[in-house]
Amino acid sequence: MIKKILKITGISLGLLVGVLVLAYGIIAFNVYKRGNKVYAVDAKNISIPQDSSSLKLGEHVSMIKGCRDCHGEKLNGKVFFEDPLLGTLTSANLTALDNYTNQDWVRAIRHGIRKNGTPLTIMPSNEYATLTEKDLAALIAYCKSLPNEPNNLPPLSIGPLAKVLDAFGKVTLYPVETIDHSQEMSAEVKPEVSVEFGKYMAQTCAGCHKPNFKGGDNAIPGGIHVPDLTKTGAVGKWTEAQFTSVLRTGKRPNGTQMKPEDMPWQMTKEYSEVEIKALYKFLNTL
Template identity: 25%
Template structure:
């Protein structure tokens, strides 16, 4: 028995070390995968006031993830620590064309892909709103990083990367998408496609890696216009209920929608199919 253990224990250790090495190599290869998406010319020209450009830009959920100078999105033992970078330091490293490619296609300056960032929604943002977003981002005063360090993957996260089970947004966006030139006058459907549908479906619950988001049609139908405005402005449900991620995103971002825009969003969501 002792002889068998002497023979098998080193073999088991060797197999484990080989498995760890394979997971690491495959996960690094996945992180290094590049996407052949060109950074095409884009002229950032907007007639909007700086205040209106900021207001529009903030409705697209940037603050909910990145905050003022970076934010920890996930910090799970074994999975990893996922950091949304400090945009005030990060944006100046990119040209306008590279920022458009990042926002609409999920492809970073070095050609690798982003994850978590809702690029499949942002691909629908109209040209004039992209211009407003970039103009606002360029106006931000550079701030020191609010969190230390960058994204780090734990063993479970590494296995997910090695098995290609962690979604990268660049895989979800058709390269040939042609967004509209201008933001529509009625933004109801537009807001759903660029914002809401990242977390929610219209008629069914949507399961993410972190939470279950309710169907939006019955929710919008059940809220009075006043309560729906409170929901988008404060993220609080009827009775002042804290809604977690929705509360954070609303307080950082959705509170920049105007009353008319909120009415348009509710009208679209509540419309009978």
Template identity: 45%
Template sequence: MLKKILKWTGRALLVIVLLALGYYTKAYITVGNRKSKVYAVKPVRLHIPRDSASIAVGKRLVTIKGCTDCHGSDLGGKVLFEQKGMGRLVARNLTRGKGGISKDFDTDDWVRAIRHGLQEDGTPLLYMPSGGFSKLSEADLTAVIAYCEQVPPVDRVNPPSEIGVGATILTDLGELELFEAEKIDHNAAPPLAIREGVTADFGKYVSQICTGCHKPDMKGTPGEGGTPNISSSGKSAQWTDEQFFQTLRTGKRPDGTELKAPMPWQMTAAFSDTEMRALRVYLKSI
């Protein structure tokens, strides 16, 4: 009798293992296909300014758009995340030093990466948040490239990004968004320039970089490890304007608690007064 039961438990276990392997194989193949998909995107031809004023604008943008948060203040890149079984995410070295961008990396390649989230061969970059950059105005995008192209070379050979077993499963389940290129309208024509001012329109423009985490409706994602609702129905809408600005400048909420990672408050701390006020107007309007 016992022998029989053991035999059947063993078989049930075998079925479960085979089902799990079947699921993983399916996830591995689908994620692999998404990773190797070639997007036939032809970046618009942009003229990159070389004057010091544009480079100065670009230097500020590289901070307020979060590039330096991930790629480092010297743009030499760094490992953002690494865990056995999960994988590794690495923001690449964007300079012309050892381990940096390839020798023939040109303006088209910058546009393809920043605006479209794609590598030189047309396959998607992993985790690079281009969804928040795809609508950058031409004036801002060219200033960013102007600055990046002239930063001093940094010799830093970073290991490559890797999608491990855990990350493959989470990506397949939609819990992890690795391929920003999938979210982007590659045929959209972003504005040439944007009019700055304390308006909801400009606030919406500034908030594009928040959408990857707080979602396009700014209502965040519920649950453990999620992001808070920062729209008019969120807690932060109850703060005074001054408390809101103070929180995004110091990383401390009105009640004294800290804004924990990955909330990039060093990025928002560099926002100008106009950018902060416009952002506030927009967030309260939605």
């Protein structure tokens, strides 16, 4: 009887392992196939300015849109995640893209597509798809003005856990799949304390706090719960002064300090007073 039970248990475990291996094989092939798909997106060929005010705006955009968080302070790329299960996530060296045309830059930033037409991995172009032509052109101008800073980076690799999380919708490996590529580009959103400008600023927040800004489960395994930014959450009860202080220092009104990896306050501290006030005004309409 015991031998029979052990035999049945062994067969069951063997079948289970076989099913899991087959399922992972399907998931891995799907990731490979999607990662090599070629997208024929006709990116808008915008004019790139060269004046000092545009370069200054471009530098500001690079700081408030999180470019430096992933691409490093010099924008020459970095390893921002390295884990045996999740993989090695490296960002491109933006100072070494001499072969990129203006359209290639627009296609990469706004559409999440490489020069060869394949999708960029983890590049949050879904957040940048709403960039105005003025801000996008200034950002490209600034990146192209930077001196080439060589950086020996390991190749990007997607680990097994990242592939499984992508299959279950917990992470988005290829944001290109979530973008409306036919969406028209706005010329400019006037930087003023208005709901419209606040909504424009808030697109950077949507990546973590969700498009409805209600927060929820963290996409990063082991990450903290993402807070609700609307009036129904704790953040919605903060005064404008408290909200400003949190974005500038990363310290909550109760005195607790947030880690930069949980809340990118090193980025939000670069927001101008108008940008913070507009963002606060917009969030208080939700």
